[in-house]
Amino acid sequence: MVEAPLPATHPLYGWTSAAPPSVPERFSKDPSRPLFSIVIPTLNQGPYIEDTLLSILWQGYDNVEIIVVDGGSTDATPAVLERYRPWIRVLISEPDRGQSDAINKGFRRASGSVLAWLNSDDFYLPGAFHSVLACFAADPSGRWVIGSGDIISADQQFLRHVPAREGSEQTLLAIENDCFLLQQSCFWSASLWQEAGGVDEGLSLLMDYDLWWRFSQRCSGLVTQEKLGAMRYYATVKTRRQGERFPSELATIYARYGASEPLERLVQRLLKEKSALGERLQALERQLPVRLLRRLRLLPRP
Secondary structure, rough: OOOOOOOOOOOOOOOOOOOOOOOOOOOOOOOOOEEEEEEEEEOOOOOHHHHHHHHHHOOOOEEEEEEEOOOOOOOOHHHHHHOOOOOOOOEEEEEOOHHHHHHHHHHOOOOOOOOEEEEOOOOOOOOOHHHHHHHHHHHOOOOEEEEEEEEOOOOEEEEEEHHHHHHHHHHHHHHHHHHOOOOOOOOOOHHHHHOOOOOOOOOOOHHHHHHHHHHOOOOEEEEEEEEEEEEEEOOOOOOOOOOOHHHHHHHHHHOOOOOHHHHHHOOOOOHHHHHHHHHHHHHHHHHHOOHHHHHOOOOOOO
């Protein structure tokens, strides 16, 4: 008998204070019901990954396989994974080439018909799997479910709600207006993933956005305003640490899918920002000694 893992030591955002559903002894593979394959890429997310795992276990749906791809964590992550090992079908622990590589590596081991990945500092909300199944049941031709969700702080304070939007070109082109699909609330069919070819391992920030473009060329998605996932946003989250990569990756994706007008606007905006930065540095140069500027690495050395 496998001992059930303890509940989280703190209330989990979106979940009631009542005791969570009991965790099944083993995940089953009932051919009469869709199998969810959830890939969790992780690296040094010890404070959060237990919440990620519990949000899957608490769904009350036992036809699930959890696939964790750990890039070589040196914090508490391995200890947490060992504690939950009986519920993790595949655990890959080895160096990788980044999150996109880890995601593709995980899905190569997936055998489910419904796929998703969940970052190891994020988690699902109650009823997410049942809402996804209801969407697919309502439209058997559907291949991609897009739900709504919340963005929260590291200590689980509400920051904003992200409504579900159709996975269309019009929606995707509105990304610079802060209009986006919440990756933590997206699920898709295994066949759609295979046709799309996985995520682009050359992208480290907008790999999901690039994937949505390829999905949108094949289907528009089934939209539900049910809240499916929660995304943590905090000072050291990757989207902030690597924020400077956003414009270049966005330009790459615009060019890839023939979005010439937004690409031109993006390039013009970046040129204006670069020009404005140059003017500020010139003004600073007139006010401060050149030697100090070079020491601060604001001017190149001769």
